[in-house]
Every structure is written in C-alpha cells, then in structure tokens.
Amino acid sequence: MFRKLLTLDEAREAVARLKLARLGSEQVLLLKAHNRVLAENVTSKLDIPPFNRSTVDGYAVKAGDTFGADEKEPVRLRLCGIVNIGELPKVTVTAGEAAEIVTGAPVPEGADAVVMVEDTEKSGEELCVFSAVTSGENVMKKGTDIKLGETVLKTGRILGSREIGVLAALGLATVNVCAVPRVAVLSTGGEVTEPGRSLAPGKIFDINAYTLYCAVLECGGNPVYVGVVPDDKVKLRESLERALEAADVVLTSGGVSVGPKDLMPMTAASLGEPGLVFSGVAVKPGKPTTVALVGGKALFALPGHPTSALLMFQLLARPVVWRLSGRPAAKVETIQALTGMRLFSAKGRRTFVMVKLRKSDKNKVVADPVETGASGAITTLARADGYVEIPENQQFVDKNEEVEVTLF
C-alpha cells in the first residue's frame, strides 16, 4: 500500500508544504513572555526619555552664560534652586542662573545644558563655573532614545532578556505573543511500559515519549504527555483522535504489535482529510516514518528505536513546531572533525551515523561512530555527540576524512 519511499529532501519539502491550521496569538504578562515570539509590531506610546534628562550630576544652565569660562576666569552664576529626581522641576532657569540637578532628573525650563559638578565650585548662593558647555551638552533630549510612534520591535522577534527590557521601557506590562503549539506525544508497542510502573517479563520501559516530550520543549513547543497507548487497534485509533483534538501536532513512535505491519500508517491515513502525506523515507535510520495531515493538524508516526525517533523528529517534525510557533528555523550547530574509522552508508538511503567526538594525539577533533543498531538503543542515545550525514549516492566516508558533525 505505501511502498514508495520518498527521499529525505522530498519528505522535507512535503512537510514544508503541509497546509497547517494557523494558531492565534495571546496577551501574556511581560514577566511570562520570556522566549515567546512577538505576534505584532510594537510601537512606542511615549517618547523615551519622556523629558529632557540630565546625564550627569551638576548644574542646569543656559549654555550661553558659560561661554568663555575656564580655570582662570570662571563664570559666576546665581543658584536658583534644586531639581529633584522623579518630579517636574519647580524652578525655571533665567539668564545668569543655575539649578542643582542630579543624573536622570528633568532639565528645568530655561536651561539647555548641564555643567558637571566637577567643573564647578559652590559658595553660598553663588556658583563658579570653570568650564564652558555647549547647548545640549550633558542633556539627553526627550525622545532621543525612542520616539513616540516609533516601531521598536517587529512581529516574529523572539523575546530574550533585552527585548523584554525594551518592552518594559515602553511601560508595557503585557504583550501580544504567538500561541505555543501543543504537541501530543504517544508511544506504541506491546512491549513498552511507562516508567514508574513495575516491569513485567518480556517488557521494556518507554523512552520515546520522554525524549520527544523534552525535544518539543527544546524547540519552543508545549508538549502534552499522553504516554504509552494500549496495544489495541481500536484504542490506538481513539487515542490518536483524542490527541488530535487536544493538540496541534501529534507525535507517535514505535509500531503496533497487533494487526498488520503497516497498521500505524493505515490508521494515521484514515483519521481524516486529507490523510496520508507519505509513509517511508529513504533514510537510515528512520525509514518507517509516516506523516499524515488531519484537518490542518500534522501527525508524525516516528520509528520505535529511540535514536531514530529523535533524529526523525529533528529532521521533519521540529520545522513544523517552529513554523507553527512563528519562530525562524534555528541554526544547527556543526563542527568539523576527522573520521576515526570508515563510516558505511546504506545504499540509496541518506545515512546518519551517530558519532562521539574525541581529541586525537595531534589535538584534532575525531568523530568515532557509535553503534546505532538495536544493540545500543540507550547507550547510543546517551553517548553520541552528534551525527555525520552521508549522501544517498555515496557508499562510505573513509577513515581520516574531514566531515561535518551536526551536534545535538
């Protein structure tokens, strides 16, 4: 029924073309908005600073009054008052006058510059100014940092500490951000048991629901843990239907022991329109990956082997989570290394060889393959630092060849 394998590139394109239901946006508290994605342009509703602000401790003056002042011939001004920080100045500076002012306080009416306290000497009601200032000196004019009406941050911006700081500066206590895609995570397989339960003979503990749950967190999604689904055709179908209702994306991993080998893709295909997108990708590991689209929601049926499931999530499902969450594709981190031994590929399939990195005697980075077969399900997962990708038309990568390692 689903024999035709897509190449990885075809599978990626098919996923990129999926007509997904768009998620909305929501208003959240600014303190809860860290690492969220801005859903609209933010324009400033105020000038920043909102007033002409002194950038030093000193005296607000008319700059013209200080012209010619130097160490030998100071200018003498009359002190007319004090400007407190955080309130409107109660004084006005007229010709020949100076008002005491601190950093951050509003420059009073009449003054157009501030003389630094180091360049003055106070005696009673009189101020000696030993250095001239030009108009605007030591004053940050209203609106110089941000102008009223200015677009400060744009749609799609990921809110880190600095962006949150900018939004706070605008006086915003809430912000409109893109909704976070909910991603349901299910495991299948008659031998699979939820961690924390007792392990019956012949069974093993589930890994994939846990790794995929965390992988969803790591790419900015909101994982919904469903866990191990009973090994039963009817109950599998019910679980998938419920997951599709509760989430925007559904991830399953593993096969189904009851019924035919392709029960999982067949079930995925029959849940709604348009149904199956593809089943089977010419990659190693990860070949039995199936993707379906049901009412605008994507369903990924990933392989059961933990490393394969995580790899196929990253290659195919993660871009969907990014897209739904309004995030640009994050750059993958890579490193150049020399192969520690010959790496073999699977003929005609894009091969991903899990590798562990070490330093050679000559201080080069060396990538040694980590067994990915069934003989190292957990150790592979824990020990690999990344993977080397071998193209479909290449049979192997020789020992000591330079390769690019994509880091986990």
Added chain:
Amino acid sequence: MFRKLLTLDEAREAVARLKLARLGSEQVLLLKAHNRVLAENVTSKLDIPPFNRSTVDGYAVKAGDTFGADEKEPVRLRLCGIVNIGELPKVTVTAGEAAEIVTGAPVPEGADAVVMVEDTEKSGEELCVFSAVTSGENVMKKGTDIKLGETVLKTGRILGSREIGVLAALGLATVNVCAVPRVAVLSTGGEVTEPGRSLAPGKIFDINAYTLYCAVLECGGNPVYVGVVPDDKVKLRESLERALEAADVVLTSGGVSVGPKDLMPMTAASLGEPGLVFSGVAVKPGKPTTVALVGGKALFALPGHPTSALLMFQLLARPVVWRLSGRPAAKVETIQALTGMRLFSAKGRRTFVMVKLRKSDKNKVVADPVETGASGAITTLARADGYVEIPENQQFVDKNEEVEVTLF
C-alpha cells in the same frame, strides 16, 4: 568609605571565594526534570535489555542447526511455536526446531540466534533456512546496553532530552535534582515606575527588574520579582531584608535618591555578617557595582543603566547562580570581527564596548560601537549584538583591528 576600586579580576575572584550557603536537592517528576541538574549518580536497577532480545523479525534457532545452510542446500527445521512481543516465550527451542519471533521479543529458552525472515521460507510446519547464523547473531543479550548496578549518569549532569530518555529507560518516574537558586530582583531610584502603571511627570519606566528577571531565567535560576522599591531609606532596608529571606541571591539595580550617594553600599554592608565584600570595580561601564554577603546569601547592587546592569550581572552574578545550581560555567559564544572604527577605553579600567555586527563589502564581519552613554539606554540594549573587552592598560583598539566579540 568604599573608595578603593577592585580590578575586574579581583572582583571575580572575590565572588568565586564567597562562602555561600549550599542549596539542597529535590525529587521531581521526570517530565518536569528537563534542564535540571542531577544531584546524585544514577545507577541502573535492571539489566537493559532485561532479556535476550531479538533485533530482527525471523526465527529463533540453535545456531548449530543452521551450519552449512545456503541457497542450494537449505537446512530444514520444524516450527515449534510463536514468541509474542511483550511476554515471556511459551515455547522452548530444542534441536532441529525454530520458533517464529518479531523484533524486540524475548529469544526463547534453547535458542541462541535468530535467522532473518528474508533468509527463510515457510511451508506448513516446516522452515527452510537458506543462510547460516552464528551463536548470538541477531540477538541483543540481556544487559548489553546497560548492566544492573552500572552508573549511567553522574552528579552534575544537565538533563536534556537524551538524558531524560536514559532515565526513562531505567524505569524512573522521578529523579533527584539540585534545587534551583531563587534570585530576588529589585529596582531602586526615585524616578523609576513599574511598567503597566501611569507615568507621572519626571518619571521613567523600570527596565532592570525585567531584564535581570529574564537573565536569571537564562542562566537556570528561579527569579523572584520584587520590582520597584520605594525611594526611602527605611523601606529599602526592609525590602532587602525580606528579599534575603525569600531568596538565595538578591539583585538590586540603580541608586537611591534620598540620603548620601553611597546609601546603597552602606545599607548592603549593614544587613548582616560578614557584610560588604567590595564596592566599586574598575570597569566601564559598571563601576558602582557593590557585592555583600549576608548569612551565606549574596547581594549584588548593580548600576542603574540597563546595559551596565545586565553586563555586570553576567560578569559577576551569573557565575554565582551557576555555582548554586550545580551547573558548570557555560561557554560564552564569541566571534572574530574587525572594528568599524577606533574603540576608546577608559584609562585604567577594563572597558566593555557594546558593538553591533554587520558584514563589510568584502564579506568580513565588522563590529561597530553602539553608544552606551545615558543617551541610548534602551537603544543600546536592543541593538548591541555583543561587546568587545579592552584591557586596563590599553588606551584604544584601532579601526580595522581584529577583535573578539562576546555575543549576548
């Protein structure tokens, strides 16, 4: 009182030597343990796999029975039953017999290898085997992946998706992780108003409590938002005392308008033993940074300028949060760039010049300085991509010199 400035290196060493109260550990659900730090070594309470497991679909046999089998002279075996996945085999394989088995099922008693289904042909109760297998072939022996009693993950390991997967494989539903340090964040200053409130004349909105709150999240701490503290000596003291009770680390930023200039360090010094560690660091920006230790808890009084506050947090406070949370210091990301213009330093002070990166015509990365003065409090914060560090004994970095930019 606190006139002696420490060099940045001295300040860093003083912070590294702080005798901080150690935080404990806590048992959390495995699904809530993502990005937490393991508080103890984890040893496996089971063999993985817990039984000899078939790695292929096929037939469990005695390897010796297949010796000599090839396409022309197949070996004929008698089918003795089926092994289902997820349960103990109900059959035993004796000489001349084969039992049907699927990937992941336990290899039955008597069998020591599995012949792949592709190498066989079934007719009635008889199985033709066209290819010999050796003992152990296509079988993953009990405990090959992880042995009972083996230490699988060690104290201090940060739990990413793969580590969480390993813990799930061991059957753990909870895990013992290091407590997350609580970091209280306060802003001071008579001109500072909380975002969301109306802005009175002469006031500006708070930025630092928000940026520092997020910066704490970004380094794995648990921020406690206190917000803007009233500009009053007594209330400041009360707020700091409460913050020291509620949190493991306290961050303030900005000065205090009432009272003397050094009220903040004086107050910090008087809150408890041993008190003030240092006040004033020979850096630009960030000079007025004060650090105190009160009953094993660290208090950082950071400068008021948003860029300075964030920079000094990263240089001095972040290592403390890392240390308390059991995390190793994270590597900072750097990039090589050419300066777009001459960068000036402050004589005798370690200078950090905020820079914005761009590509030159020749496709080189160029670092242009972003004004950090009071004239760009918010724009600097939003626009800088990182900073260039200029040593104390260097007056400037010339235009077109190669520099290392530390990225935010």
